[in-house]
Amino acid sequence: MSSSSRKARRQRAPLVWALPAVVVAFLFHYAAVAAGGWYAFTDWNGLTTPNYVGLANFRAILTNPDAVGALVNTLSLAVGFVIATNVIGLMLALALNAKLRSRFFLRSLFFAPVAISSLAIGYVWQFILEARGPLNTLLGLLGLQSLQRVWTADPTFSLWSVWLVMVWQFAGLCMAFYLAGLQSIPVELNEAAAVDGASSWRRFRRITFPLLAPAATISISVTTILGLRAFDQVMSLTRGGPGYASETLTTQIYKQTFVFGNFGYGAAFALVLTFLVLAVSGTQLLVLRARENRL
Template sequence: MANNAGQDDFQTKLQNWLPKIVLSPSIAAMVVFVYGFIAFTVYISFSDSKMLPSYDWIGLANYTKLWKLSHWWVSITNLAVFATLYIGICTVLGLSLAILLDQKIRGEGMLRPIYLYPMALSFIVTGTAWKWILDPGIGLENTMHQWGWESFHFDWIKDRNMAIYTVVIAAVWQTSGFVMAMFLAGLRGVDNEILKAAQIDGASNWRLYRRIVIPMLRPAFLSAFVILAHLSVKSYDLIIALTGGGPGRATEVPATFMYSYTFTRNSMGIGAASAVIMLMTIAAIITPYLYAELKEKK
C-alpha cells in the first residue's frame, strides 16, 4: 500500500511539473530574445551608440536630438494621416460588410472567405501586388489606356502629395475583411429576443441598428481599434514593399525612420530612441484595453 501511495504521489508531481519542464525552453527563449532585447534597446537609446553599440551613458540626449529632426516630424505626420484613415475606413467598411452578411444573404458562405482571403497574405505580398497595380507604366493606368480610355490617370504612387493614400488603400484592402469577421461575430452574438421586442414596438431597421445593435458592439469596436492601431504603428513591411518610404519622404513613418537611422545612417542611439517611442505608443494603446478586459472579467 505504501509503495502504491508513493507511486501515485510521484505521478502527481510528475504531471504537475511536466508542463513546466516542456514549456521552460520556450519561456526562456522568449525572456531572452523578446524582453531581453527590448531592455537592450532601451539601454542603447540612452547611450552614445553610432554604427555599433556603445555603453557610454548620455541620458536623454538621443531623445532630444530625435524630436528636433524634421524627418521625425514628417514620419509622425504621415503616421497620423495613415492611421486615422486606415482605422476609420476599415471600421466603417468592416461594419458595413458585417451588417450585409448578417442579413443571411445567399452566397454568404462564399463571400466570407473572399473577404478574409487578403488577411492570409503577408504585408510584403500585399505591398508588392499593389505596387504593380498602382504603377502607371504596368498597372491600372496602363490597362485603362490599352482599353481606349486615354484620359484616365492614376499616378498617386509617384505623387508626393498622394502617395500616403496608396498605402491606406493597400492596408484597407488587406485588413477590412478581418474587421468584418470581428463585427460579424459580434452581430451573431446579439440576443434575437431584444431585436424582436424592438421590432414589435415599431422600430425601423435604421433605428434598430443605431440604438440597439451598434451600441452592443462596443467590445468589437474596441478590439478592432486596438488591432488596427497596433498594425498601423508596425506598418514597416507594407510601406517598404509598396513605396519604399518615397517618393522622397512622402510615406516615411516611424518604423521606416527607425530602420534608416539605425542601419543606413549609423545612428543606432537615435534609432533605438525612436523604437522605444513606438513601443510606448503601442503600450499606451494596449494597456487600457487589457485593463478594461480584466476589469470586466472580475
C-alpha cells in the same frame, strides 16, 4: 493524500509546464527589448563600444523636421486606417450576416487578403498603382486622364496609397470581429423590436450597435496597433518617399539602424514607437472598456 492537497497539486502543475515557455519568452523577447532600450541612450554604431549620451538621441528626434514628419505621418496613417477599416468592416459584417446563399464564399473572399503576406500585397499594388499600371489604364479608358498620376511617387498621394492598400488588406479582419459580435446577439431582441414597430436604423442604433461594443473594442485596438506599426506596406510601395512624404517611425527605425548604421539613434526611434503604441492602445482600451460598462 487528502483531496485538498491533490487539488493544490493539480493547480501547480500547469504553472510548472508553462515555466519553460516563460523563460524562453523572457530571454529572447523581453530581455532583448530591454537591451534595445538601453542602446537608445547611447551613440552605438553597431561596431564600436557604445557610449552613454543620455537623452541626446531623443532631443535629436524632436528637433529633426524629418523625424517629426515621420511621427505625424504615423499618426495620420493610423487614424485614417482605424476609421476606414472599422467602418468598412462593420458594413461588410452587417451585409454578410444576412442569410445569403453565397455568404460563406464572400466572407472567405473578403478575409483572404489578411492571410496573404503584406510584402506580397504591397508589390502587387505597386504594379497596380504605377504610371502604366491597371489603375491609370482604367482611368484613361473612362476619359479621366486628368486623374492619372504615379500614385506612389506623388508627394500628395504616396502616404494615402499606403493607406488604401492597408485598408484593402485588413477590412476583412474587422469584418470577422464584427461578424463574431453580431452572431452573439440574440435574434429575439431584434425580432421583438421589429414587432414593436422599430425601424431598421433604430434597431441598429439602440440594440445592435451597443451590443457590438466588445467586438468594437477588440477591432479598434488591433487595428490601432497595426496602423502604428505599419512597415511592410510602406517599404514595398514607397520606401518612405518621395523624399520624406510617406516616412513613418518604422521606416526611420529601419533606415537609421540598418542603412545609416546609427544603431543608438534607431533604438531611440524604436523606443518612441513602443511608448506611442502602449500609450495610445492602453488609453484607447480603457476608454472603450468604460464605454462597454456604461452600455
